[in-house]
Amino acid sequence: MIEIYPQNFDGTWFAVALLDRKIVRSWFGSSEAPTLKNVLDNLPFDVPFEVFHEPTTHAKNILTALKSVFDGKETSQELPLSTTHLPAYTKKVLKTTMAIPIGYVTTYGTIAKAVGGGARAVGNAMATNPYAPIVPCHRVVKSDFKLGGYGGGLKVKVDFLKREKRGFSSATDVEVGGALLRVYPVEFALRDMA
DNA sequence: TGCAAACCATAAC
DNA sequence: GTTATGGTTTGCA
Numbered sequence: 001m002i003e004i005y006p007q008n009f010d011g012t013w014f015a016v017a018l019l020d021r022k023i024v025r026s027w028f029g030s031s032e033a034p035t036l037k038n039v040l041d042n043l044p045f046d047v048p049f050e051v052f053h054e055p056t057t058h059a060k061n062i063l064t065a066l067k068s069v070f071d072g073k074e075t076s077q078e079l080p081l082s083t084t085h086l087p088a089y090t091k092k093v094l095k096t097t098m099a100i101p102i103g104y105v106t107t108y109g110t111i112a113k114a115v116g117g118g119a120r121a122v123g124n125a126m127a128t129n130p131y132a133p134i135v136p137c138h139r140v141v142k143s144d145f146k147l148g149g150y151g152g153g154l155k156v157k158v159d160f161l162k163r164e165k166r167g168f169s170s171a172t173d174v175e176v177g178g179a180l181l182r183v184y185p186v187e188f189a190l191r192d193m194a
Numbered sequence: 195t196g197c198a199a200a201c202c203a204t205a206a207c
Numbered sequence: 208g209t210t211a212t213g214g215t216t217t218g219c220a
Binding site for chain 1: 212213214215216217
């Protein structure tokens with residue numbers, strides 16, 4: 001049985017779908033119905049589900065963590081993602097995306113170089129990311145540092161990146177799965193923005 | 195800038 | 208199997 005928990009924090013709605021205490025889907029948005037619908041329409045398993053408006057302690061922890069990520073805060077908490085049903089390549093891309101630190105962005109092509117495959121394939125994985133915003137697909141931009149796309153709309157992506165500004169000034173490398181991933185200050189992507 | 199062609203994993207037929 | 212579809216990239220005018 002999949003348990004779905006929607007919750008509002010400071011005017012933004014968050015929702016998670018849990019199966020066996022692990023996250024199979026998450027989403028967020030400015031109103032409840034579309035947020036819930038996104039989750040309901042994209043459940044990975046054809047099993048019964050139920051929506052609960054009173055979160056368990058476990059669910060509440062996860063929802064709180066989602067809100068922290070949304071606010072651009074560091075979260076030390078490891079969130080239990082259920083990824084076993086995803087294609088191997090998609091898992092690799094998502095894992096790599098999770099390695100992008102707050103305050104930095106990287107590009108579709110850079111990720112492609114790190115995990116193999118092509119930039120468009122990476123874009124595909126982002127577009128179908130089941131775990132927004134836990135997997136920070138908003139930190140992936142085009143090679144010219146223009147934004148690229150975003151499932152929740154470009155404005156949401158911009159606002160996200162603004163909250164994550166940390167004042168870094170130069171690129172650096174992070175290690176993920178034995179490969180190095182080059183990441184750039186989020187300011188690069190916000191440079192010519194209002 | 196703008197356009198065309200190459201790119202590559204998925205999902206849908 | 209095959210084809211269509213992208214949150215892309217690069218090269219070239």
